[in-house]
Amino acid sequence: MEIKINTQDSLTTAQLIGRLDTPASQEVSGDFDNLAQYAAGTIVLDCTELEYISSSGLRLFLSLRKAAASKGGKVIVKAINKDIRSVFMMTGFLNLFEIQD
Numbered sequence: 882m883e884i885k886i887n888t889q890d891s892l893t894t895a896q897l898i899g900r901l902d903t904p905a906s907q908e909v910s911g912d913f914d915n916l917a918q919y920a921a922g923t924i925v926l927d928c929t930e931l932e933y934i935s936s937s938g939l940r941l942f943l944s945l946r947k948a949a950a951s952k953g954g955k956v957i958v959k960a961i962n963k964d965i966r967s968v969f970m971m972t973g974f975l976n977l978f979e980i981q982d
Contacts, residue, residue, distance in 0.1 A: 884912045891922030897931040901938030913941045920948040925981075929960040934968060946977060957981055 882905035883898040895916055899905065916924055924945065934942075946956045959981045961969065969975045 882909055884909055886912070886916065888919060892925065893919040893922060894925045894927055896927045896929070899930070900933040901931060901941070902933060902935045903937040906935065906937035906941055910941060913945055916945055917948040920945070920954045921952040922954050923957065924949060924954065925957045925959050927959045928962070928965060931961070931965060934965050939968070939972060939974065942974070942978070955979065 882901055885896040885898070887894045887896075893916065895912075901909070926942065926945075942956070942958070948954075949956050956978060957980075958969075958978045961980065966975070966980075969978075969980070
C-alpha cells in the first residue's frame with residue numbers, strides 16, 4: 882500500500898495505491914494521521930488505484946472524516962471501483978462521504 886500526498890492551498894489530495902487491508906492499514910495509519918493536520922480544508926482521497934478496502938481501512942477513512950468534521954473541513958472520496966462502491970453501500974459509507982466519479 883502506498884499513499885502519495887499533495888497539498889496546494891486548502892486542498893490536499895491523497896492518492897491511494899494498492900490494497901488497504903488490515904496489515905496495510907496499520908502500516909499507513911501514520912499517513913492518515915498526517916492527513917488529519919489538513920482536516921480544516923478539503924481532503925480528496927483519490928481511489929483510482931485502490932484495489933481493495935477492509936474494515937480497518939474503512940476505520941481510517943471514518944477517523945479522517947471525523948477530524949475534518951470537527952475542524953470544519955470535508956473529505957471527498959474520488960474514483961472508487963465497483964467492488965469498493967459495493968462495500969461503501971453495504972456499510973453506509975456512501976451516505977457519509979461525498980463521492981466523486
